[in-house]
Amino acid sequence: MDQQKIAKAVKDLLIAIGEDPEREGLAETPQRVAKMYQEVFSSLNHQPEEMANYKVFHVDDVPEMVLVQHIPFYSMCEHHLLPFFGYANVAYVPKDKKVIGLSKIPRLLDFVTKKPGMQERVTTDLVAELQRILDPAGIAVTIAARHLCMEMRGVNKAGQFTYTDKFTGQFKTDRDLKQEFLNQTRNYRADL
Ligand SMILES: Nc1nc2c(ncn2[C@@H]2O[C@H](COP(=O)(O)OP(=O)(O)OP(=O)(O)O)[C@@H](O)[C@H]2O)c(=O)[nH]1
Ligand SMILES: [Zn+2]
Numbered sequence: 001m002d003q004q005k006i007a008k009a010v011k012d013l014l015i016a017i018g019e020d021p022e023r024e025g026l027a028e029t030p031q032r033v034a035k036m037y038q039e040v041f042s043s044l045n046h047q048p049e050e051m052a053n054y055k056v057f058h059v060d061d062v063p064e065m066v067l068v069q070h071i072p073f074y075s076m077c078e079h080h081l082l083p084f085f086g087y088a089n090v091a092y093v094p095k096d097k098k099v100i101g102l103s104k105i106p107r108l109l110d111f112v113t114k115k116p117g118m119q120e121r122v123t124t125d126l127v128a129e130l131q132r133i134l135d136p137a138g139i140a141v142t143i144a145a146r147h148l149c150m151e152m153r154g155v156n157k158a159g160q161f162t163y164t165d166k167f168t169g170q171f172k173t174d175r176d177l178k179q180e181f182l183n184q185t186r187n188y189r190a191d192l
Pocket of ligand 1: 150
């Protein structure tokens with residue numbers, strides 16, 4: 001990521017909107033924004049395997065489902081570069097006695113959100129990454145998010161939630177399992 005180019009672009013932007021980029025409060029803003037983009041778009045600098053050491057563990061007796069609920073995330077919409085943010089529920093059905101370190105699930109969520117994107121792609125990318133790393137017997141991801149580009153501008157509808165879900169493998173074929181996932185996560189679907 002080219003910090004100098006970002007800072008120059010932000011300075012040009014400030015001039016273009018009619019601001020004075022030299023006034024006290026704005027003087028360091030271009031550098032600040034460049035530093036911020038480094039952080040909020042950090043996965044553009046990394047390959048998924050660099051983001052974490054995705055160790056797979058083998059356990060003798062695996063549970064039917066591993067579920068991490070209500071993981072917060074912040075991302076930036078690719079259309080307006082405004083934040084969208086919310087929570088993800090992520091579950092998988094272990095296969096071949098393989099499980100992943102629990103912290104890797106929020107790390108994967110970070111990886112798929114720390115770049116300009118769309119909620120749909122966050123959902124499907126998360127499923128694809130988990131599939132690639134663990135190849136489980138089923139994956140369920142549900143995401144609830146608020147989009148500031150719909151709240152503070154444009155259509156101006158505050159407090160709306162957008163829900164996106166993806167189910168694979170056993171979550172598609174086993175209705176009881178899917179229902180258990182939905183029951184477990186029910187309280188977290190509109191709780192932002
Ligand atoms: N499907 C999807 N759309 C998104 C997401 N984030 C933002 N959008 C939408 O992307 C669209 C971009 O549409 P455009 O018509 O090109 O942009 P615009 O003129 O600023 O649109 P308005 O927001 O309706 O004013 C808008 O409808 C946004 O609501 C997302 O995660 N998924
Ligand atoms: Zn947007």
